[in-house]
Amino acid sequence: MPVFSRLTAYAVTVGILFASAGAALAGVGQPSPWQLGLQDAGSPVMADIIWFHDFLLWIIGAISVFVLALLVIVMVRFNARANPTPSRTTHNAFLEVAWTIVPVIILVAIAVPSFRLLFLQLDEPTPDLTIKATGKQWYWSYNYPDNGNFEFDSLIVDEKDLKPGQPRLLTVDNELVVPVNKVVHVLVTGADVIHSFAVPSFGIKIDAVPGRLNDTWFKATAEGLYHGQCSELCGKDHAFMPITVRVVNEAEFNAWVATEKKNAGLDQAPPASFAAAVPAGAPTN
Numbered sequence: 001m002p003v004f005s006r007l008t009a010y011a012v013t014v015g016i017l018f019a020s021a022g023a024a025l026a027g028v029g030q031p032s033p034w035q036l037g038l039q040d041a042g043s044p045v046m047a048d049i050i051w052f053h054d055f056l057l058w059i060i061g062a063i064s065v066f067v068l069a070l071l072v073i074v075m076v077r078f079n080a081r082a083n084p085t086p087s088r089t090t091h092n093a094f095l096e097v098a099w100t101i102v103p104v105i106i107l108v109a110i111a112v113p114s115f116r117l118l119f120l121q122l123d124e125p126t127p128d129l130t131i132k133a134t135g136k137q138w139y140w141s142y143n144y145p146d147n148g149n150f151e152f153d154s155l156i157v158d159e160k161d162l163k164p165g166q167p168r169l170l171t172v173d174n175e176l177v178v179p180v181n182k183v184v185h186v187l188v189t190g191a192d193v194i195h196s197f198a199v200p201s202f203g204i205k206i207d208a209v210p211g212r213l214n215d216t217w218f219k220a221t222a223e224g225l226y227h228g229q230c231s232e233l234c235g236k237d238h239a240f241m242p243i244t245v246r247v248v249n250e251a252e253f254n255a256w257v258a259t260e261k262k263n264a265g266l267d268q269a270p271p272a273s274f275a276a277a278v279p280a281g282a283p284t285n
């Protein structure tokens, strides 16, 4: 039937266009104009999310094409004009078994990688570094508990103050700095209302709930800037509290930590008088 081959040709052309455009337009760390699909992966979890997304797309595509083909066949071959005396068949054992078994197989094929991905996200590897992100109206505060516990605020850079190359609405004054190829454990909470800490290229999105501590993890596989946004409607400036993660090598990270500690006055040892004033074993709350 020529109508089928023409339809197939259209479908294949559109498919190729979408596939090539998606590959060309996705960016790592930030969205790109006319982007189709997800941002490129900057962590192993995101790489798996992208794989799973593409895998599902093939299954969904195949099912849609199959159902469409059945509908077209029914409309063309079994309409009242082409088929004036319809068959009176009511049961077909083979068909009934097939349309029960095949969906089960499809669901199992989806469930296995789905649970594997869920496990990868939730079963956190031993962290190399812990940071705490606190969502506030309307900015983020970052805390480095195992690096001297210094804390700083991270606010959006106004559009008029952007330097060339800095993305609008996604650039902050003080970035969250982490070392490359290290497991970063992220503790997330909210100070006032519910926010959500999300960085698409790392495949993380977790609610920042006041009075509650959520956690997630990521391992950035390449140095660079990775942008995200608050992803829970949190008030009037919800759209203006971006997240920027700067991934650097370990030497740069250590130098940055040293500077931050110095700025916070954490680089000096406590004065001798203080140490002497607190007797050993005394409660230090």
Ligand SMILES: [Cu+2]
Residues within 6 Å of the ligand: 135, 136, 138, 194, 195, 196, 230, 231, 232, 233, 234, 238, 241
């Ligand atoms: Cu928010």
